[in-house]
Amino acid sequence: xxxxxxxTLLFLSFTGLKAQQSTVPSMKYEELxxxxxxxxxxxxxxxxxxxxxxxxxxxLPHFMEVNSHYKGNPKFxxxxxxxxxxxxxxxxxxxxxxxxxxxxVILLDDIKRxxxxxxxxxxxxxxxxxxxxxxxxxxxxxxxxxxxxxEELETTITKYLP
Numbered sequence: 001x002x003x004x005x006x007x008t009l010l011f012l013s014f015t016g017l018k019a020q021q022s023t024v025p026s027m028k029y030e031e032l033x034x035x036x037x038x039x040x041x042x043x044x045x046x047x048x049x050x051x052x053x054x055x056x057x058x059x060l061p062h063f064m065e066v067n068s069h070y071k072g073n074p075k076f077x078x079x080x081x082x083x084x085x086x087x088x089x090x091x092x093x094x095x096x097x098x099x100x101x102x103x104x105v106i107l108l109d110d111i112k113r114x115x116x117x118x119x120x121x122x123x124x125x126x127x128x129x130x131x132x133x134x135x136x137x138x139x140x141x142x143x144x145x146x147x148x149x150x151e152e153l154e155t156t157i158t159k160y161l162p
Contacts, residue, residue: 024082024092026107029117032081035106040138043161045078045153048108048131051095052084055147056130060099062150066157067103076161078103083129085111136160 027035036044047063049056063078070076080101084092086109096105110117118125122143125131134142134156141160144152 024089024096024105024107026086026089026109029108029110029113029120032106032108033120035079036135037138039077039079039135042075042077043157044135045076045157046081046133046135047079048081048083048129048133050083050129051088051091053129057099059130059147059149060101062148062153064100064102065150066153070157070161071102073161076157080105082107083111134160 036046045063045066047059049060051057060080063080067078070078080103082092082105084107086107089107092105092107095101114127118127121133122131122140124143125145128145130147132144132148132153133140134144142156144156148156
C-alpha cells in the first residue's frame with residue numbers, strides 16, 4: 001500500500017512539474033526590474049525577443065546551447081524576456097515547447113510604456129530586438145544590440161563570469 005501511495009505522489013509531482021514548465025509568467029517593467037535585482041549575486045544574461053522576430057528566433061538555439069553549458073553553475077542565470085503581446089501568451093507557450101527553450105521565459109506585459117522603460121534598461125537601446133543585457137552582481141556590464149552568434153555570446157560570458 002505504501003508503494004502505491006508513493007507511486008501516486010511521484011506521478012502527481014511530475015504532472016505538477018510539467019504544468020509549471022508549460023506556463024509563462026507575465027509582469028510589468030517594475031516587477032522585472034525587481035527580479036533582475038533579486039539575481040544580484042549571479043552573472044545574468046537577459047535577452048529581449050519575440051516569436052515574430054526572425055533574428056530573435058535565429059539566435060535562440062545559441063542561447064540554449066550556452067544555457068545548457070552553464071546549467072550547473074550556480075552563479076549563472078539566463079532570462080528570456082518575450083515582448084509578445086499578452087493576448088499571444090498561448091503562442092509563446094507553444095513556441096517554448098516547440099523550440100525546447102530551457103531558460104526561464106517571462107512575458108513583459110508593458111508594451112504601452114516601452115518608451116519609458118527601454119531607456120531605463122539601456123540609454124542606447126532604440127527599441128529594436130533582439131537585445132541582450134549582461135549583469136554581474138546586479139550591475140549591467142554589457143549591452144548587445146542585435147543578433148548574437150554563439151561565439152559572441154560565449155566570449156561575452158567568459159569575459160565577465162568568474
